[in-house]
Amino acid sequence: MEHSKRHFMSRRGFCLCCISGAAIAANGWLTPREAFAEARGIVSLIKDSAATSPIVTHKLRNNVSVLEGSGGNVAVLTGPDGQVLIDAGIGVSRPQMAKALADLSADPITHLINTHWHFDHTDGNTWLNLAGAKIIAQENTRKYLSEVQRVEEWDYNFLPLPSGGIPSEVFADERNLRLNGLSIDLKRYRPAHTDSDISVTFGEADILHVADTFWNGIYPFIDYSTGGSIDGMIAASDANLAAATDKTIIIPGHGKPVSNRAELREVRDMLVAIRENVAALKKQGRSKDEAVAAKPTAAFDAKFGNFVIDPGFFTRLVYEGV
Numbered sequence: 001m002e003h004s005k006r007h008f009m010s011r012r013g014f015c016l017c018c019i020s021g022a023a024i025a026a027n028g029w030l031t032p033r034e035a036f037a038e039a040r041g042i043v044s045l046i047k048d049s050a051a052t053s054p055i056v057t058h059k060l061r062n063n064v065s066v067l068e069g070s071g072g073n074v075a076v077l078t079g080p081d082g083q084v085l086i087d088a089g090i091g092v093s094r095p096q097m098a099k100a101l102a103d104l105s106a107d108p109i110t111h112l113i114n115t116h117w118h119f120d121h122t123d124g125n126t127w128l129n130l131a132g133a134k135i136i137a138q139e140n141t142r143k144y145l146s147e148v149q150r151v152e153e154w155d156y157n158f159l160p161l162p163s164g165g166i167p168s169e170v171f172a173d174e175r176n177l178r179l180n181g182l183s184i185d186l187k188r189y190r191p192a193h194t195d196s197d198i199s200v201t202f203g204e205a206d207i208l209h210v211a212d213t214f215w216n217g218i219y220p221f222i223d224y225s226t227g228g229s230i231d232g233m234i235a236a237s238d239a240n241l242a243a244a245t246d247k248t249i250i251i252p253g254h255g256k257p258v259s260n261r262a263e264l265r266e267v268r269d270m271l272v273a274i275r276e277n278v279a280a281l282k283k284q285g286r287s288k289d290e291a292v293a294a295k296p297t298a299a300f301d302a303k304f305g306n307f308v309i310d311p312g313f314f315t316r317l318v319y320e321g322v
């Protein structure tokens, strides 16, 4: 079995956090044609699931809340300048999302910030733009959302978002906003989960949204196809730890949506330990399959291995980058 090709397919194909992991975890490795059909099925599955999933609202502080249940965790700041969303969730959740937003406040939707380009964070861009949101992102996010993403192995083209869903304001490294009485600082990470990731800091509220550089309590996806790497994930974790105190509320891209420095540190230490284990195996000349068979994640699987990125898949992602 040629795992390198299949691995490439998995990360390049849906690259979209939940999808590739589910394809592999549920079915083992697939031929390209099977994976293509399977992935289409899984996109439908995720959309169908998002279409009916309830949205759970967690109120934090200073009129910042987080909405859970449509793709990545969505933060919302309300106030007289309008609702400011961090990430868009999946488009088919619109009815539940619109209701959750209306329940938070009667303010119009005015701003949407994308933390990176992945589907489960940007699929709702189009309806939110129609609802009134100006979309802001790091420049690579606009680039990826504007282009056809060609996946040769699957003979599949991911189409660009409609023009309204493409971010209209982009920045390279940093952007500072002041809305609803809060300073909102957008800051690009060095390449980590992708090369388009940004953090969002709500200054006076001491709340930090760290995008997909932090998956709380679950193994993360790493998208090598658009610049991600295990070392970048570790560096971003260190940057997040440095940016937070024990009082900071941290919003992860995925996993339990209201988090803190202690949980972040636990994930950072897990990443470092598994990286070392996998690097040692690779240095010994073990193949990717042999590294997976050696179970370098075993000490962490009970806690972190229960979501779509299973231990074997996470080992492959780390192996790729060491």
Ligand SMILES: [Zn+2]
Binding pocket: 016, 017, 116, 118, 193, 212
């Ligand atoms: Zn992502």
